[in-house]
Amino acid sequence: MQYLCVGKSRSTLQGLISHVVALFILGLACTAPSQAQITTLANFTSTGGGLPIGGLTLSGGTLYGTTVGSVFSLPAAGGTLTTLGSFSQSQSVTDVIVNGGTIYGTIFQGGANFDGSIFSLPIGGGTPTNIATFSGPSSVIQNGLTLSADRSTFYGSTQTNAGADGTVFSVPIGGGTPTTLGTLTGTPQGDLTQVGGTLYGVTSTGGTNNLGTVFSIPVGGGTITTLVNFTGTNNGSAPESGLT
Amino acid sequence: MIGGTLFGTTSNGGVNGDGTVFSLKLSDSTFATLASFNGTNGAGSFSPLTASGDGTTLYGATFVGGASNEGAVFSLSVNGGAITSFASFNTTNGENPRGDLALSGDGRTLYGTTESGGTHSEGTVFSVPIPAPEPGSAALLLTGLLAVAARRRRAAI
Numbered sequence: 001m002q003y004l005c006v007g008k009s010r011s012t013l014q015g016l017i018s019h020v021v022a023l024f025i026l027g028l029a030c031t032a033p034s035q036a037q038i039t040t041l042a043n044f045t046s047t048g049g050g051l052p053i054g055g056l057t058l059s060g061g062t063l064y065g066t067t068v069g070s071v072f073s074l075p076a077a078g079g080t081l082t083t084l085g086s087f088s089q090s091q092s093v094t095d096v097i098v099n100g101g102t103i104y105g106t107i108f109q110g111g112a113n114f115d116g117s118i119f120s121l122p123i124g125g126g127t128p129t130n131i132a133t134f135s136g137p138s139s140v141i142q143n144g145l146t147l148s149a150d151r152s153t154f155y156g157s158t159q160t161n162a163g164a165d166g167t168v169f170s171v172p173i174g175g176g177t178p179t180t181l182g183t184l185t186g187t188p189q190g191d192l193t194q195v196g197g198t199l200y201g202v203t204s205t206g207g208t209n210n211l212g213t214v215f216s217i218p219v220g221g222g223t224i225t226t227l228v229n230f231t232g233t234n235n236g237s238a239p240e241s242g243l244t
Numbered sequence: 245m246i247g248g249t250l251f252g253t254t255s256n257g258g259v260n261g262d263g264t265v266f267s268l269k270l271s272d273s274t275f276a277t278l279a280s281f282n283g284t285n286g287a288g289s290f291s292p293l294t295a296s297g298d299g300t301t302l303y304g305a306t307f308v309g310g311a312s313n314e315g316a317v318f319s320l321s322v323n324g325g326a327i328t329s330f331a332s333f334n335t336t337n338g339e340n341p342r343g344d345l346a347l348s349g350d351g352r353t354l355y356g357t358t359e360s361g362g363t364h365s366e367g368t369v370f371s372v373p374i375p376a377p378e379p380g381s382a383a384l385l386l387t388g389l390l391a392v393a394a395r396r397r398r399a400a401i
Contacts, residue, residue, distance in 0.1 A: 034330075034375065035311070035330060035331060035332065036317075036330045036331045036372050036373050036374070036375055037331075037372070037373070038317075038331050038332075038333065038337045038338070038370050038371075038372045039370060039371045039372070040337055040338065040362060040368050040369070040370055041355075041368070041369040041370060041371055042368060042369040043362040043363040043364055043366070043367075043368055044362065044364065044366040044367045044368065044369075045364045045366055046364065046366055050364065050366025050367050051359055051360065051366055051367050052343070052357035052358075052359065052367045052369070053342050053343055053357075053359055054342075054343045054344070054357075055291065055292075055342070055343025055344030055345065055346075055356060055357060056343070056344060056345070056346040056355050056356055056357060056369070057344070057346060058346035058347070058348070058349075058355060063346060063355055063369065065343075065357055065369070067367070074369055076346075076348065076353075076355060076371070078371075081369070094343075095343060095344045144344075190292055191292065193245065193250060195245055195250075195270065200250060202252060204255070211257065212254070214250075214252070214268055214275075227268065227273050227275075228266075228268060228273075228275050230254060230257065231257075232256075232257045233257060233258070233259065233261075234257075234277075235254075235257070235258075235264065235266065235275065235277045236253075236254030236256065236257035236258045236263060236264035236266060236277065236280075237254055237255075237256045237257035238254055238255045238256045238257070239252055239253060239254045239255065240253075240254075240255040240289070240290045241252065241253060241289065241290055241291055241292040241293075242252070242292050243245075243250040243251065243252045243268070243292070244245070244246075244250065244251045244252065244292055244293040244294065244295055244302070
């Protein structure tokens with residue numbers, strides 16, 4: 001213990017400690033990011049509606065989403081999951097849009113012909129109302145809606161029953177007959193993105209290599225422009241979600 | 245869209261066949277592959293990307309891959325680089341995340357759903373905190389370097 005009382009040795013010990021502290025801090029900085037803890041806020045059941053596919057929308061501290069047969073809400077801080085509305089003989093596989101006091105979304109097999117439809121639902125819950133229905137060969141809706149900046153119009157895409165090709169459409173927010181803006185040669189996936197007067201989207205098939213594309217189309221309809229042809233190894237293939 | 249550029253993912257392809265993250269600059273249609281998944285950091289993304297509030301970071305989820313091959317949550321700089329998988333699903337806490345992630349107003353938490361897994365194997369709603377941003381590590385690194393420099397300067401006197 002003598003060295004603790006001797007100036008030179010004391011300095012050496014302090015130096016050693018400072019080096020250890022410095023190396024510890026450096027070690028912390030160089031450590032790989034730790035894994036974050038996933039917290040389960042709700043577990044779905046088959047009776048209450050399960051198999052959520054469409055993801056979540058956060059509005060005013062509340063999460064909104066869909067299961068195969070229902071629309072639900074859940075406080076983001078945690079709490080009780082509430083079923084706001086249920087579908088009969090149909091299912092939703094997309095995210096929803098919350099606009100004011102109304103929730104909007106698409107139904108995979110909604111409408112009179114069990115083709116696709118767009119529904120609205122009071123945010124407090126109730127019975128989903130079909131505000132637009134699709135019919136014909138390209139009437140399957142597995143993709144979500146995009147609301148225009150002025151909140152007047154929904155844009156989206158449909159697929160054929162065979163899961164190939166599809167259309168880009170618009171529908172007034174109040175509902176009505178869908179307007180076909182363009183016809184795709186490839187299967188559209190995910191929500192569309194509006195930038196100014198143009199809609200952008202992806203297809204998981206089609207294009208030069210039949211490995212998918214990124215496309216654009218004027219919001220008023222017209223020619224679909226292929227911006228990217230996916231090639232597989234080089235730049236990926238089969239985009240399955242919309243653009244951010 | 246961030247600064248005139250759109251971002252997206254592919255579910256397949258890329259150098260490892262596990263999908264990619266890409267960007268598309270709208271002014272001149274410049275396409276870039278920012279990163280490729282490799283299984284460990286995720287694979288097969290079906291979820292759209294979510295941008296951080298300051299537009300510097302992309303967040304997303306992969307359907308499979310990660311520590312248990314049941315899906316993962318990841319982050320990536322908008323400029324590309326390494327994909328950081330910071331949370332993995334293991335069936336108990338859900339499996340196969342799909343669909344949009346929601347970002348909390350303070351930018352610290354992501355919310356999402358898993359298509360299956362959980363207590364009843366019918367899917368879950370989950371939340372996951374976003375790890376401290378890189379400046380935290382940078383500050384630690386700077387502190388460490390300053391401590392070493394101070395020690396050497398003291399030793400030289």
